[in-house]
Amino acid sequence: MQASCGGMELRPALLAWYRRNARDLPWRGTRDPYAILVSEVLLQQTRVEQARGYYARFLAAFPDLNALAQASEEDVLRVWAGAGYYRRARNLHRLAQAVAKTGLPAAPAELEELPGIGPYTAAAVASIAFGKPVAAVDGNVRRVLARLFTVDVPSARWLQETAERLLDRAGPGVxxxxxxxxxxxxxxxxxxxxxxxxxxxxxxxxxAAERYPLPRARRRTAVSATALVLKGAGGYVLERRDGRVLGGLWGFPLAEGKGAREHLLSRYGLASARPLGTVEHAFTHKKLTIRVYAAPWSGPDEDPNARPLSVLDGKILALAERGPGP
Ligand code: SF4
Known part of the structure; x- marks a missing residue:
């Protein structure tokens, strides 16, 4: 369907509303492309109200691209801790190392070449920070456009074309x-x-707005896992995680699937461990139910406050500290 609702008339109505109703968000008061990038990366998977605090904390620790480029990955992850989806922090760190000397590029195509920047983030940064006339289509825009034009299942192409047609080229960021x-x-x-x-x-x-767009199917696989809480004199046994989701963070020994408990016990040379409780944690594509076991420990351990822990491991830590202790 064409943008027959009249971009020309719709624009002043929406912009007048926005001038009166825009929320006073910390990243709206800056023109600094780096700060705008940090806010956009946070907002990829963190709600606005929570993002405020993480944004302030991240910029206080790493006020510019240089500061971020020079930090260790562990420091970056520690500052990001709690915001989740840590791949975003690792990508921001790599991005800073790639462009610290040149600064962020303004062109969407060049932004998209950088780690962790997809079409939406590139368009948002290019338009908001650099005034480039490019439409940014996120989940909110998808929903609004689908309803404005009553489209059940908007394709990516239709969304981009429709958003470009409506775009106010004189002030694309706003x-x-x-x-x-x-x-x-x-x-x-x-x-x-x-x-x-x-x-x-x-x-x-x-x-009939709630009919549009049709919900996207979302499947989360249920996965069982086992975690081991080994409490020593100075903290707990923590392992540095690998992998796409939690790589670079630290956490309790954890294994998924059948035989996970035995596998963990044998890894630490233990004959038994007692049940401490259950922790649940959902990732984008799977929901973990983690049976947590505890055992005493006399080998090397780690202070959990000195290591970047994921939210999942924060839950296990809370259970460990709540419990009677091994
Ligand atoms: S569906 Fe309702 S709230 Fe959404 S754009 Fe249309 S009139 Fe506005």
Whole structure:
């Protein structure tokens, strides 16, 4: 369907609303491309209210690309700890090392070459920080456009073309943020506020908004795992994790699947361990149910406060410290 709702008329209505209603978010007061990049990377998977604190903490620790490039990966992960999806922090670190001398490029295509930058983040940074006329399509924009034009299953191509057609080329950064803000505050996934929506008169989906777009199928595999809490004189046995999701972080010895407990016991030369409780943790694609066992330990250990722990390991630590102790 064409953008027949009239980009020309829709634009002033949305922009006037945005000027009056935009939330006062810390990254909206800066033109620093690095700070804008950090905010966008955080917002990829962290909600706005939580992102505020992590944003302030990250910029206080690493105020510019140089500071981030020179930090150790472990320090970067420690500052990021709690925000989750640690691959974002590792990618930001690698990105800083790649462009610390030259600064961030302004062109979306060049931004997309950098670690962890997909089409959305490239478009957001290029438009907000550098004023480049490119439409940024995130989940909010996807929902708003699908409803404006009553499209059940919007394709990536349709979304990008429609967003480009509506884009305000004179102020692309503000426009992109206005459309996303509408999705966050008014055209929400559930119970959108069509009655007070500034673009309702251009919207084909009002009144039946929740029908659009159709929900995306999301499958999470249930996985059982076992973790071992070995408490020593100065802390716990912690291992440095590998892999795409938690690589570089530290955590309790953990194994998935059948025989995981026996495998962990034999790795540490133990005959037995007693059950401490169960911890659940969901990643994007799997839900872990972790049976936690504890045993006394007299070998080398780690202070958990001195190592970057994932949220999952934070839950195991909380259980370990709550329990009676081995
Ligand atoms: S009228 Fe309703 S469905 Fe349409 S954009 Fe506004 S809030 Fe979304």
């Amino acid at each position: 426009w992109n943020q206005a459309l996303m803000e509408l999705g966050s505050l008014v055209c929400t996934p559930k119970r959108p506020a069509c009655a007070t929506c500034p673009v309702a008169r251009f919207c084909q989906g009002k009144g």
